[in-house]
Amino acid sequence: MQRIIYTLVIISLSGILMGQGIEKAQGGNFLLQNGQVYTHDKGMIGADVLIKEGMIAGLGNDLSASDATVVDCKGLEIYPGMIDAGTKLGIAEVGAVSLTQDHNEHGEYTPHMQALTAVNPSSVNIPVNRVNGVTTVLTVPSGSLFPGTAAAIDLHGYTPQQMYAGFKGVVLRFPSSGKRGRWDRRSAEDIKKDSEKKLKKLNKFWKSAKIYAGIKANNGETDYNPQMDALVGVINDNEPLxxxxxxxxxxxxxxxxxxxSKVNAIFTGMSEGYRxxxxxxxxxxxxxxxxxxxxxARSSDKYDVGYSNAGLMSKAGIKVAIRTNETENVRNLxxxxxxxxxYGMGWEEAFKAVTQNAADIMGIGDKYGSIEKGKVANLFVSNGDPFETKTQIQHLFIxxxxxxxxxxxxxxxDEFLERDPGLNVEK
Amino acid sequence: MIMNNIKYIVVVLSALLSQQLVAQDTGDVLIKNGTVITITDGVKENTDLLIRNGKISQMGEGLTAGDNVRVIDADNMYVMPGIIDAHSHIAIDAVNEATDPVTAQVWVGDALNPYDVNVYRALAGGVTISHAMHGSANAIGGQCETIKHRYGVEDPEAMRMKGAMRTIKFALGENPIRVHGEGQSIVPNTRMGMEQVFRNSFAEGKAYAKAWKDYSSGKTKTPPEYSLQKQTMADIISGDIMIHCHSYRADEILMLMNVLKDYGVDKICFQHVNEGFKVAPELAEFGAYASVFSDWWAYKFEVYYSTAYNAAILTKNGVVTSINSDSRELIRHLYHEAAKTQKYGGLSDNEALKLITINPAIQLGIQDRVGSIEKGKDGDIAIFNKHPLSIYAVPQYTIVDGIVRFDINEDPIDMRIDVDPEEAVPAFMETLDHSEDDSCMQGVQGHHHSHSHKH
Amino acid sequence: MLILSFKKLRLFYFTAYQPSYMKKLLFLFPMTFLLGIIHLSAQIDYDKFPEVTSTYLINDVHIQKSPTDSFGLGDILIKDGFISQVARNITAPADAYVIEGDSAYVYPAFIDALSHTGIAKKEDKGDRPKVKFQGYPPNSVVGITPEVLAYKLVDPSQETIKKMKSNGFAVSHVVPRGKMLPGQGSVMLLSGETNEEMLLGEAGSMYFQLAGTRGFYPTTVIGVMAKWRDLYRQATYLDKHQAVSKASAGPAKRAKADKSLQALVPVTKKQQTVFMKAEKAKDIHRAIALQQDLGYKLVLAEVKQAGPALDKIKKLNIPVLISAKLPKEVKEKGAKDKKDKGKQKDMDKKSTADKNKTSEKPAAKKKAKKEDSPEVKAMKERKKKSYDAYVGQAAALEKAGVPFAFSFLDSKPEDLKKTLKRMMKAGLSQSGAFAALTTQPAKVLGIDKQVGTIANGKMANLFLTTAPYFSDDANIKYTFVEGDMTEFEIKPKKKKGEGSEDFKKTLAGRWSYEVETPMGTYDGVIEISGDEDMAVKVISSDAPGDPMIGRDIEVGDQSLTYVTTLDMGGGSMEMTTSVDVDGDSMTGTVEIDGMGSMPITGTKLPE
Incomplete structure (x- = not known):
C-alpha cells in the first residue's frame, strides 16, 4: 500500500497529467429537476435548471430537453458555485516542499510573472477543495512589491487555458508598516523605515512604468521590457490592479x-478595512x-474583528468579496x-461575497456568480445551507x-474506515 | 462617551483582576432554563444548572440560589461543558528549547504568561482549558502544562490546573529531523535514527532510576550525578507522565508504540497523527489516544496523504479522539472545527462534541474533573445562542470554576491586562499565511524563512 | 614621613550575612593602625604627592544622619576613614583639613545595591563557538561562570565609578556582566587605585539572570530554569559526595572536579544569596517559583513591575531591589503650553497645506491626525495608568511595608535625582527614598553596621550638597568614600526656566548633527535663531534643498525640544527631537511618531 502511495506522490509531483484515482467528470447536458434554486434577487425559488454545452441554458419550471441527463434534486437546494477571490490553489502543492511552490518568484518587480502559467491542473488540492462547492478561484502569486499577475480559474480542466475564467490582475503588495509575524524582531523604527524605502521603490518604478506606457500609447518604439509591459494595461486601459x-x-x-496614480484598484486583504x-x-x-x-492583528483588538470586518464594510456600501487566502483549505470558504x-454581514450579503460580488469585482459578473440563463454552469446541489458545517454537497457542476x-x-x-486486513491479519 | 468607554474597560478589567485577590478562584452561578448538553448523559431541555464554589452542585428544574448568586438566563441557549483544547501554545513565553534532540528536563509550565490576550480570545470561543505544550523541534521536547483559562489572574501559578496529570511532548518525523539532523548534523537524520534516540533516552531513564534506588537503599555510598532529564524519563517509565507525541506518518506511530511496549509505558496520546486513520486498529489495541486537526493537511510532505475524515475513522475504530487547535486562531472556534467531523464522516452531535470535551479531558488525565456536565465536576461551562455545532452559533458566556470569564454583553474592545507603559497602540501583525507563524516550531532558528506551516 | 595610608591597608573581610565576621572585624581595627605605621612605600613617585592628612572637619552643615534623623546644623569630624564625631561646634584638631560648610547639606553617601559599576562591557564579536552538540556546550559558552568574582573584573579607571561618586555614591555592589550565571558579586568602595583596594568584601551574592544563549542550551527561559534546577541539585549532591569521599567510608568513586558546581555549593548551603534579575512581574513569579522549589536565599533585583507580585513578595519576605530606570516620561502640558502649541499648529497646518496642494489626500488621514479616535484615546489612558504603576512602584512598596533598595543595571546615576523625584511625586516619601539608597541596601548587603548612616564609628561615606538634595539648585560638592575626599567642580548655575536668554544665545547658531538610525548615520545642520521667537530649521545632508521647520519648540533648562515633519510624498512622519545641551555639544533623541527613538548628537559649528 505504502509503495503505491509513494508512486502516486512521485507521479503527481512530477506533473504528469494522470488521474488521481478519481472518477472522470461526466460531460453532456443536464436537467436538474425538482430542486430549490437560490437566486440573489428572489431568494429560493422552485425551478429546474437546464445545463447545455457548459452554460445555463434555462431556469424555470417545466423545462425539458430530450438529450439531457436528468438529475433529481428533490428535497435539495441548488446554489451558484462559490468563488474564492484570493488563493494559491493550483500554484502551490505541498507547503514545506519548496519545489512544489510556484507562487513566489525572485525579484522585487515581477508583475509579468503569470500565475496561470504555473497552474497544475492535476493538483491533488483541486478536487479536495472543489467538492465543498468552490468552483472558481483567483490564484494569486506572492512575494515582493509586484509579485506577478493573478488569474481566475475554474476548478476543472486539463490545461490552464481550459481552466482560465476570464480575469487576470496585476498584484501590488503595498508596502507594509506592520510586523511580519511574531518572529519579526525589527524595531518599530526599522519597520517604518523599511516600508518607506519600499514606498520609494514603488513610486520610482511606477514613474518609469508610466513613461513606458506613455510611449506605448503613442505607438512609440521600446526595448524588450516585460516588467513594464505587464503594467501597460493597468496604466493605459484601466485594467484593475x-x-x-x-x-x-x-x-x-x-x-x-x-x-x-489614478489606477483602477481592487483592495485585497484589508483586515483593518473597518477602521x-x-x-x-x-x-x-x-x-x-x-x-x-x-x-x-493587534493585541488590543476586539476578539471578533476578523469576523465582523467584512460585514462592517459591506453595510457601509462597499462592494465586498470574501477570500480564504488558502491553498489546500480553500474548501473552508x-x-x-x-x-x-x-457576525453582522447577514447570509445574503455573505453569500454574494463568495459568488456575485467576487465575480463582479473581477469583471466577470456577467458570466459568473449566479444561476441565470446564459451564465457559465458552475453550481452545486446540497442538502441545505452551504454555510452550515454539516451540510453535504451532493452534485457539483463546473x-x-x-x-x-x-x-x-x-x-x-473509503479505504481505511474499515481497514482490510485489520488488526489480526496484520499480526 | 469616550470616558464611559474607558471606565467600562477599567471596570470590567478590575472586576476580573479583583477576583484573584479572593482566596480561591471559584464562584457561584445559576444558569436558568438552558438546553444542557451533558455529553455523558444526553441533552436536557429547559434545565437549570447551579454552580457553587466552582463546582457543579445541582442540575434540574426550578433551581434557586441566594440573592448574591449571579443568575444567567439561558432560555433558548445551549449550555455545554467548557471546551478543552488538548494542543495549544498560548499563555507561554517559550515553546521550543530547540538545542538538543532530547530536552525532557525543560517545562513550559515554568514560563506561563497570564497576560496572553489569546487566553481571552479562546474564552470567547468557549474554551476553558488548554494544554500548553512544548514545541516539536525535539524528539523528546519539554514537559507541558494544562492550564485553566482564568483570564484576569496575574499570578502564573493561578493559571495552572492543579492536580492535572503531568505530560510531556515528544515529536516524530520531519521537524526534529530538520532541526537536528539537517540543522546540527547529528542524530536523528532519519526515522531510523529517531527510534534510537527514544531507545537511548528510555534506557538512560531506567538506569538512572535504578542508580538512585541503589543509593537510597544504601547499596551504593555516593549519590549518582543528578540529571533532571533522566529523572523525567524515569517518571515517564513509572507512569507519572503521559506522553503527547507530535506525529504524522503511520510507520513512525507504530515505531513509537513498539518502543513504549519495551519499557512498559502505556500512557500516550498521539498529536496531529494525520495518518492515524491508517493504523486506527493498532492505536485502539494499544489504548493510545489521538488528538487531531479537523482538516489541516498538505502543509508539508508528511501530511500530504491525509484526510479530513481522520477523526471520524479513528472514532469509529474505537480510538479516543479529540480535535485540537495548535493555533491561536483555531482555538477561537473549536466548536466549528468539531462540527467538521459531521461533514467529514457524519459523526453525531454528541460524538462531535465529545471531541472537544470529555475526550481531550481523558487525554489530559482530567476526565474526573471536567469534560462533561455532571454533579461534582468543575464549573467550567460554555453557553451558546445556537447549537454549538452550527456555523451561526455565537458563544455568549464562558465560565471557569463558576466565575464568568467571558460575557458577550460585557466585552470591551481592549482586553490586555499588561499594558506597555511607553507605547499606547500595539503593533500590527501582518498575516501572510493564515497559520504561518503558529505554534509547533516557534522559537526555532530559521524556521520563518520557509513559506509554509510547520506543525 | 610615616603617613597614615589607611586605605591601602584595608583588610579583605568577608561580611555579608555573617555577623561573626563583623565581630572579628571590629577586633582587628587597632591592628590596622599598627600595620599602617610600619607601612613604607618602596617606590619614589614625584608625579604624585601624598595626602598630608586623613582628618577632615566639615563645619557648619545641615546633617542628615539617617533617612529619618536630621541632626540640624553641626560639624562632622572624620578621622582615618571613620566618622569620629558629629556635634555642634567641634574644635578643629591641628591636623584637620577644614571644610567650611557654609550651611550646606551633608547626607550619608548612597549605596548601589546592584550594578556593573567599574566593569567594562564585553564586546560581542558575534563569533559562534565551535561546539559539536548545541545541547551540550561548555559552561563558558552559555554564560555559566559562577566561579567568577566580580571585583576581579573591576577597572578602577572606569568612568562609571567616577559617575557614581559624583552623584553621591560611595559603595557599589557589583556583579559581572554576562548571561545566565555571570558570577559572584563584590561590595566595592568607589575609591582606590586597584580593584583590591576598592574591595570592601565579597557580597555573598550569586548573580542569576533568566538569560539564555542563542543557539546553545539553554536558549529559552524554560531552558535556563531547567538548567538552574540541574546545577543547583548537582551542586547539592556534589557536596554530599565530597563529604562521603572525605570520610573515606568504603570504595566510593571520587566526584569529578567542577569549578562551576563547586562555586554553587555555598548557595545550596545558604551561605550565599541568589540575586536574581526580575524586571517584570512574570520574572518575579518565576524567580520565586524557583526559590520555593529549591529553597535558597533570594533577592529580587532590577524590579520594575512589582505590583502584581506584591502580596507574594510581602508574604515571603523577599528583599527587593527596584530598578532606577523608569519608563519614558509622559509629558503633561500646562494650559499655557497648549495655547502656544495651538498657534504653532495653525501655522504648521498652513505650511503643510501648501505643500500638499499637488496631491489630494484622503480626508480621513488629516482628521485622524487632528484627533485620536475613542479607541486610541482609551489606549492612551490605559498606557498612562500602566505608566503610573511603574512610576508608583516605589510608593506602592513603601505603602505595603516592603523595604527596598535600588539596583542600577539599566540606568545612569546622573538621572537618579530626577527619577527619585518622579517616584516621590507618585507618593514615595523622602525618607523612603533615602532609606532605599542608604540603610536598606546596607542591610541587604549585610554591611549596615559599617555604612549607611552618619554616626560615630561608621565609615566616613557621605556627600555634601550646596542645598537640600532634592532642591533644583543642589549640587554635590564633595563625596567622601571611607574618608577619602573627592571635590567636584560646580558649574555656575544658569538661570533656570523656559527660554533663559543666556541659554537661547548659547543655542543660537548652526549645529552639525548626527542621528544614529538602524539604516545608518544621518547627518546635517540644524540652524537655530535665538531671537525672541525661536526658530529651528533642520537641513539634512541627504536633501539639503528641502529643510524641515521645527515647531512646538520648547526651550528648557539646558534642553531643547522641537517637532518636525518629514514629508515623504504620499505620507509624512512626525519626529520629536529632544536634546540636552552642554556648552557646544548636544545629545538626545529623535522620536518618530511615538514608534521609538534614535540617538542624536550635535556640535555647535564655529560662527
Missing amino acids: LIEVNKKEDILLALSWVNK VIDSLVKYKIPVITGPILNNP PYNAGFAAT RGWKISMESRHTLLY
Whole structure:
C-alpha cells in the first residue's frame, strides 16, 4: 500500500497529467429537476435548471430537453458555485516542499510573472477543495512589491487555458508598516523605515512604468521590457490592479497613492478595512477581504474583528468579496463566509461575497456568480445551507461538467474506515 | 462617551483582576432554563444548572440560589461543558528549547504568561482549558502544562490546573529531523535514527532510576550525578507522565508504540497523527489516544496523504479522539472545527462534541474533573445562542470554576491586562499565511524563512 | 614621613550575612593602625604627592544622619576613614583639613545595591563557538561562570565609578556582566587605585539572570530554569559526595572536579544569596517559583513591575531591589503650553497645506491626525495608568511595608535625582527614598553596621550638597568614600526656566548633527535663531534643498525640544527631537511618531 502511495506522490509531483484515482467528470447536458434554486434577487425559488454545452441554458419550471441527463434534486437546494477571490490553489502543492511552490518568484518587480502559467491542473488540492462547492478561484502569486499577475480559474480542466475564467490582475503588495509575524524582531523604527524605502521603490518604478506606457500609447518604439509591459494595461486601459494592503495606516497611504496614480484598484486583504470605512466609501474601491477566520492583528483588538470586518464594510456600501487566502483549505470558504454572516454581514450579503460580488469585482459578473440563463454552469446541489458545517454537497457542476464528488480525502476514508486486513491479519 | 468607554474597560478589567485577590478562584452561578448538553448523559431541555464554589452542585428544574448568586438566563441557549483544547501554545513565553534532540528536563509550565490576550480570545470561543505544550523541534521536547483559562489572574501559578496529570511532548518525523539532523548534523537524520534516540533516552531513564534506588537503599555510598532529564524519563517509565507525541506518518506511530511496549509505558496520546486513520486498529489495541486537526493537511510532505475524515475513522475504530487547535486562531472556534467531523464522516452531535470535551479531558488525565456536565465536576461551562455545532452559533458566556470569564454583553474592545507603559497602540501583525507563524516550531532558528506551516 | 595610608591597608573581610565576621572585624581595627605605621612605600613617585592628612572637619552643615534623623546644623569630624564625631561646634584638631560648610547639606553617601559599576562591557564579536552538540556546550559558552568574582573584573579607571561618586555614591555592589550565571558579586568602595583596594568584601551574592544563549542550551527561559534546577541539585549532591569521599567510608568513586558546581555549593548551603534579575512581574513569579522549589536565599533585583507580585513578595519576605530606570516620561502640558502649541499648529497646518496642494489626500488621514479616535484615546489612558504603576512602584512598596533598595543595571546615576523625584511625586516619601539608597541596601548587603548612616564609628561615606538634595539648585560638592575626599567642580548655575536668554544665545547658531538610525548615520545642520521667537530649521545632508521647520519648540533648562515633519510624498512622519545641551555639544533623541527613538548628537559649528 505504502509503495503505491509513494508512486502516486512521485507521479503527481512530477506533473504528469494522470488521474488521481478519481472518477472522470461526466460531460453532456443536464436537467436538474425538482430542486430549490437560490437566486440573489428572489431568494429560493422552485425551478429546474437546464445545463447545455457548459452554460445555463434555462431556469424555470417545466423545462425539458430530450438529450439531457436528468438529475433529481428533490428535497435539495441548488446554489451558484462559490468563488474564492484570493488563493494559491493550483500554484502551490505541498507547503514545506519548496519545489512544489510556484507562487513566489525572485525579484522585487515581477508583475509579468503569470500565475496561470504555473497552474497544475492535476493538483491533488483541486478536487479536495472543489467538492465543498468552490468552483472558481483567483490564484494569486506572492512575494515582493509586484509579485506577478493573478488569474481566475475554474476548478476543472486539463490545461490552464481550459481552466482560465476570464480575469487576470496585476498584484501590488503595498508596502507594509506592520510586523511580519511574531518572529519579526525589527524595531518599530526599522519597520517604518523599511516600508518607506519600499514606498520609494514603488513610486520610482511606477514613474518609469508610466513613461513606458506613455510611449506605448503613442505607438512609440521600446526595448524588450516585460516588467513594464505587464503594467501597460493597468496604466493605459484601466485594467484593475490588485493591491494587497491590511493595516489602517497603510490603507490610507494606499488610498492616497491610488488617488494620485489614478489606477483602477481592487483592495485585497484589508483586515483593518473597518477602521477606514469613510475613506473607502468616498473612493468607492471594491474589496476582497479575508480570511475571515483570522486572528485580530493587534493585541488590543476586539476578539471578533476578523469576523465582523467584512460585514462592517459591506453595510457601509462597499462592494465586498470574501477570500480564504488558502491553498489546500480553500474548501473552508463557505465557513469563512458563514462566520462573516453570523457576525453582522447577514447570509445574503455573505453569500454574494463568495459568488456575485467576487465575480463582479473581477469583471466577470456577467458570466459568473449566479444561476441565470446564459451564465457559465458552475453550481452545486446540497442538502441545505452551504454555510452550515454539516451540510453535504451532493452534485457539483463546473462549466457544465458533472464533477465526481471524490477526492483524496474521500478515497482514503473509503479505504481505511474499515481497514482490510485489520488488526489480526496484520499480526 | 469616550470616558464611559474607558471606565467600562477599567471596570470590567478590575472586576476580573479583583477576583484573584479572593482566596480561591471559584464562584457561584445559576444558569436558568438552558438546553444542557451533558455529553455523558444526553441533552436536557429547559434545565437549570447551579454552580457553587466552582463546582457543579445541582442540575434540574426550578433551581434557586441566594440573592448574591449571579443568575444567567439561558432560555433558548445551549449550555455545554467548557471546551478543552488538548494542543495549544498560548499563555507561554517559550515553546521550543530547540538545542538538543532530547530536552525532557525543560517545562513550559515554568514560563506561563497570564497576560496572553489569546487566553481571552479562546474564552470567547468557549474554551476553558488548554494544554500548553512544548514545541516539536525535539524528539523528546519539554514537559507541558494544562492550564485553566482564568483570564484576569496575574499570578502564573493561578493559571495552572492543579492536580492535572503531568505530560510531556515528544515529536516524530520531519521537524526534529530538520532541526537536528539537517540543522546540527547529528542524530536523528532519519526515522531510523529517531527510534534510537527514544531507545537511548528510555534506557538512560531506567538506569538512572535504578542508580538512585541503589543509593537510597544504601547499596551504593555516593549519590549518582543528578540529571533532571533522566529523572523525567524515569517518571515517564513509572507512569507519572503521559506522553503527547507530535506525529504524522503511520510507520513512525507504530515505531513509537513498539518502543513504549519495551519499557512498559502505556500512557500516550498521539498529536496531529494525520495518518492515524491508517493504523486506527493498532492505536485502539494499544489504548493510545489521538488528538487531531479537523482538516489541516498538505502543509508539508508528511501530511500530504491525509484526510479530513481522520477523526471520524479513528472514532469509529474505537480510538479516543479529540480535535485540537495548535493555533491561536483555531482555538477561537473549536466548536466549528468539531462540527467538521459531521461533514467529514457524519459523526453525531454528541460524538462531535465529545471531541472537544470529555475526550481531550481523558487525554489530559482530567476526565474526573471536567469534560462533561455532571454533579461534582468543575464549573467550567460554555453557553451558546445556537447549537454549538452550527456555523451561526455565537458563544455568549464562558465560565471557569463558576466565575464568568467571558460575557458577550460585557466585552470591551481592549482586553490586555499588561499594558506597555511607553507605547499606547500595539503593533500590527501582518498575516501572510493564515497559520504561518503558529505554534509547533516557534522559537526555532530559521524556521520563518520557509513559506509554509510547520506543525 | 610615616603617613597614615589607611586605605591601602584595608583588610579583605568577608561580611555579608555573617555577623561573626563583623565581630572579628571590629577586633582587628587597632591592628590596622599598627600595620599602617610600619607601612613604607618602596617606590619614589614625584608625579604624585601624598595626602598630608586623613582628618577632615566639615563645619557648619545641615546633617542628615539617617533617612529619618536630621541632626540640624553641626560639624562632622572624620578621622582615618571613620566618622569620629558629629556635634555642634567641634574644635578643629591641628591636623584637620577644614571644610567650611557654609550651611550646606551633608547626607550619608548612597549605596548601589546592584550594578556593573567599574566593569567594562564585553564586546560581542558575534563569533559562534565551535561546539559539536548545541545541547551540550561548555559552561563558558552559555554564560555559566559562577566561579567568577566580580571585583576581579573591576577597572578602577572606569568612568562609571567616577559617575557614581559624583552623584553621591560611595559603595557599589557589583556583579559581572554576562548571561545566565555571570558570577559572584563584590561590595566595592568607589575609591582606590586597584580593584583590591576598592574591595570592601565579597557580597555573598550569586548573580542569576533568566538569560539564555542563542543557539546553545539553554536558549529559552524554560531552558535556563531547567538548567538552574540541574546545577543547583548537582551542586547539592556534589557536596554530599565530597563529604562521603572525605570520610573515606568504603570504595566510593571520587566526584569529578567542577569549578562551576563547586562555586554553587555555598548557595545550596545558604551561605550565599541568589540575586536574581526580575524586571517584570512574570520574572518575579518565576524567580520565586524557583526559590520555593529549591529553597535558597533570594533577592529580587532590577524590579520594575512589582505590583502584581506584591502580596507574594510581602508574604515571603523577599528583599527587593527596584530598578532606577523608569519608563519614558509622559509629558503633561500646562494650559499655557497648549495655547502656544495651538498657534504653532495653525501655522504648521498652513505650511503643510501648501505643500500638499499637488496631491489630494484622503480626508480621513488629516482628521485622524487632528484627533485620536475613542479607541486610541482609551489606549492612551490605559498606557498612562500602566505608566503610573511603574512610576508608583516605589510608593506602592513603601505603602505595603516592603523595604527596598535600588539596583542600577539599566540606568545612569546622573538621572537618579530626577527619577527619585518622579517616584516621590507618585507618593514615595523622602525618607523612603533615602532609606532605599542608604540603610536598606546596607542591610541587604549585610554591611549596615559599617555604612549607611552618619554616626560615630561608621565609615566616613557621605556627600555634601550646596542645598537640600532634592532642591533644583543642589549640587554635590564633595563625596567622601571611607574618608577619602573627592571635590567636584560646580558649574555656575544658569538661570533656570523656559527660554533663559543666556541659554537661547548659547543655542543660537548652526549645529552639525548626527542621528544614529538602524539604516545608518544621518547627518546635517540644524540652524537655530535665538531671537525672541525661536526658530529651528533642520537641513539634512541627504536633501539639503528641502529643510524641515521645527515647531512646538520648547526651550528648557539646558534642553531643547522641537517637532518636525518629514514629508515623504504620499505620507509624512512626525519626529520629536529632544536634546540636552552642554556648552557646544548636544545629545538626545529623535522620536518618530511615538514608534521609538534614535540617538542624536550635535556640535555647535564655529560662527
